[in-house]
C-alpha cells in the first residue's frame with residue numbers, strides 16, 4: 001500500500017494516558033507556592049488552569065511537566081511516577097523562543113523534522129506542516145520571517161501561534177501550554193484553541209493550558225478547569241459545573257450574561273485585600289468550602305482506577321533506545337540542526353554579517369597602520385605587537401557571538417525540554433557549523449593584512465598564520481559559548497567573557513615576559529592560556545629562520561635591538577632565532593603547541609556539553 005498522510009495520522013494517534021497529580025505542594029524557603037493540589041486529566045481532554053496573577057499557574061505546569069520536582073505529593077502518568085515527561089510532553093512556555101531569520105514555514109518544518117522518525121517521507125512531513133500552519137491561521141504569513149532586532153517580522157500574536165504550531169506539529173501525547181493566548185485577540189484565541197481541541201480530540205492528545213481571562217466561547221472549549229488562588233485549589237472539575245459550584249457552594253451565582261470565568265476570577269482575586277492575615281484566612285476558607293463541596297458532590301479528581309501500563313508509542317518513547325539506535329537518531333538530528341544553523345548564520349546579518357565586517361575592518365586597520373614593516377631589528381617590536389594584536393583582539397571580539405548564541409540556546413532549551421534532541425546533537429551542530437564561518441572571518445582578515453604588513457613571506461608561513469589564528473579565534477568563540485551557557489544573560493556573559501580575555505592577555509607573556517610573571521600566575525594561568533600558545537606560534541612562524549638588518553651607527557658600530565649571535569660573526573644583523581631565544585620561545589615544537597591549542601578548544605567544547613547537560617534552563 002502506498003504511504004499516505006493517513007499512515008502518519010494513524011501512527012500519531014496516542015494510546016490513552018491519564019495524568020494524575022496527588023496532593024502536590026511546592027515551597028520556596030518558607031513560602032508555600034502550591035498547597036495540596038490534586039487533579040487528573042486524560043488523553044483527548046483539555047484542562048484549563050486559571051487564577052489571578054501569581055496564583056501558581058506556571059508553577060503547577062512546571063510540576064506537571066516535571067521540569068521542577070514538587071516538594072511533596074506525586075505526579076503520575078498511568079500510575080507511573082517515573083514516566084519520562086520530556087519524551088511524552090511538549091511544553092510551550094510563556095515566551096517565544098524562535099530563530100528570527102527563519103520563516104514561519106521553515107520554523108514549523110524544522111520542528112517536525114526534528115521530531116519524526118528519519119524514515120518518514122518528506123511529503124508526509126510537508127502535509128502535516130501545511131495542516132498545522134492552516135490550523136494556526138498562519139497560511140498568509142507562511143513565507144514571512146519571524147523577525148529580530150534588525151528586521152521586523154510577524155506580529156507577537158503570530159509568533160505565539162508559531163510556537164504553539166511548532167509543538168503541535170510534533171504530535172506529543174501531552175501538550176502543556178503556558179498562556180497560549182497571550183497577545184492574541186479574542187477571536188484568534190478562540191480559533192487557535194478550537195484548532196488545538198480538534199487536533200487533541202482526533203489524535204488523543206492530553207492538553208493542559210494556563211489561561212487568562214478567556215471569553216465565554218473560549219472557556220467552553222475546555223473540558224476541565226483547575227482554579228487556583230495563592231497556590232490553593234478554588235475549584236477543580238468539569239468546566240460546565242463551575243456555575244453550579246459558584247451558586248450553590250459559594251452563594252455567588254454568575255450574573256445573567258456574565259462570563260463564569262471572569263466572575264470566578266473576581267471572587268478569587270485577593271490581591272487587593274490590604275490585610276495579609278485576612279487575605280490568607282479568606283483563601284483558606286474558600287479552599288475549605290471547595291473541598292467540602294467537592295466531597296459532597298463528587299467533584300475533584302476521578303477515582304483512581306487500574307491503568308494500562310505505559311506501552312505502545314508512549315512506552316517506546318519512555319524507554320531508552322539501544323546505543324546504536326540512539327547514535328543513529330542523534331546523527332540524524334545533528335544533520336538537521338546543522339542545516340538550520342547554516343541558514344541562521346547565512347541570513348543573520350546582525351550576528352554574523354556585522355562580525356564579518358568587523359574582521360574585515362580590523363584587517364584593513366592592521367594593513368594600513370603596521371604598513372610594510374621592514375625586516376629590521378628596529379621593527380621587531382612592531383612585528384610582535386601585530387601578533388599580539390591579532391590573537392588578542394580577534395579572540396576578544398568573539399564576545400560579539402554571544403547574542404546569537406543566546407538566541408540559539410533558548411531554542412535549544414525549549415526543544416530539548418520537549419525531547420526533540422539532546423545537548424550532544426546541539427553542541428556538535430554548533431561546533432561544526434561555526435567552523436567554516438569563523439574560518440571565513442579569519443581568512444578575510446589574514447588576506448587583507450598579512451602581505452601589506454610584510455610578515456614572513458612564503459605560502460607556508462601565511463597558511464600557518466591563518467591556521468593558528470583560526471584555532472585561537474575558535475577557542476575564544478568556544479570560551480564565550482561556555483560562559484554564555486553558564487550565565488545565559490547577555491550583559492553578564494559579555495562581562496565575564498571580556499574579563500577572561502583580558503586576563504589571558506595579561507598572563508600571555510606579551511605585556512610582561514612569561515618568566516617574569518609572579519609564580520602564582522605563571523604556574524597555572526600561563527599554561528592554560530590559549531592566547532599564549534597562539535602568540536608564541538605566530539611569533540615563531542614569523543621570526544624563525546628570518547634574518548633582520550641592524551643599524552650601523554655614526555661611529556661605524558652595529559646596533560641591534562636584541563642580543564645578536566651574528567654580530568660576533570662579523571654580520572651587522574639579527575637572527576630571528578635570537579629574538580625567539582630572548583623571548584624564551586626558541587625551539588618550540590610547532591606541532592605540539594598547535595595540538596595544545598586544539599586541545600584547549602576541544603576542552604571548551606566538552607565543557608559546553610557538560611554545562612548544557614546539567615543546566616537545563
Ligand SMILES: Nc1ncnc2c1ncn2[C@@H]1O[C@H](COP(=O)(O)OP(=O)(O)OP(=O)(O)O)[C@@H](O)[C@H]1O
Nearest residue numbers: 028031033051052053054055056057058059060210
Ligand atoms: N522559585 C521561586 N522563588 C520565589 N518565588 C517563586 C518562585 N517560583 C514562583 N514563585 C512565586 O510563586 C507565585 C506563583 O508564581 P507563578 O509564576 O506560578 O504564578 P502565575 O499564576 O503563573 O502568575 P502569572 O499569571 O502572573 O504568570 C508568585 O508569587 C511567584 O513570585
